Amino acid sequence: MQTTNMISVKESSLEKIEYQNLPGDFALWIFIFAEMLVFGVLFIAYAFSRAQNVALFNDSQLTLNRGFGAINTVILITSSYFVVRGVAAIKKDLKHQCAYWLSGALVLGSVFVGIKMVEFYEKFNAGISMSTNNFYMFYLSLTFFHLMHVLMGMVILATIIARTRRGAYSAKQHTGVETGASFWHMVDFLWIILFPLVYVIR
């Protein structure tokens, strides 16, 4: 009797586990994993290059504006949160709310780009370029490569916002929104690693 009860408890708990597929289009997830791999290799290359010349990397790191880096981190995290709210809204068929949340994320993306531009301007104005030293080579190439992903994410978000406003997505069909959201979150968590690595850890 007791054994029968245990089996039925086990069966009912097994029934509860219902995994979902990866959110969005699977093809984009291949791209996300590929991008993660590329950034991962660049992060590791930065760290090992630093190990060869710690003093140079530490001195050069002091010239960076850590405040800008931190503000940009908060901006990307907030925009990611807005995207989460946008996805939640479309799942409830709230198309206007979804468009508003995603527009908020897009505006924050533009602020990120603006701050990055000021940062680059300051560095180029001070005569710093990729050939100055190894640290700046990594700093400029990593942050510029990431910036390209932010811009790509913004184009994706803008497209999704326009399509949402036209009523292309609904509670039943929102794969496009989830696909764009997944890409934007990837851009966010890559910056979350990049910020302490390049701006803080010494």
Add this chain to the structure above:
Amino acid sequence: MQMSQSTLFSTCIFVLLVALTFATFSIGEAGMAGKSTMLILLAIAMIKSQMVAHYFMSLHQTRPLWRLIMLIYFVIVGGLIAVAYLIGLA
């Protein structure tokens, strides 16, 4: 307007992510360096990234394989960065 449970949860994750960013920034501003500081900062970065992947990307609702791939990524990348910094300190 009342928040749903999942919205409240993602809001908590967001607040925690901002708090951890502030902690990272403060450690940098205090000029802290060395082995333990490096390990703490790396751990914070990997936990934050994992939180974004897990809860914002909704990987916590997917098959364990995807979560495992993500975890392995953060462990390998974070681990190798730590090794490189330890070599630098030596």
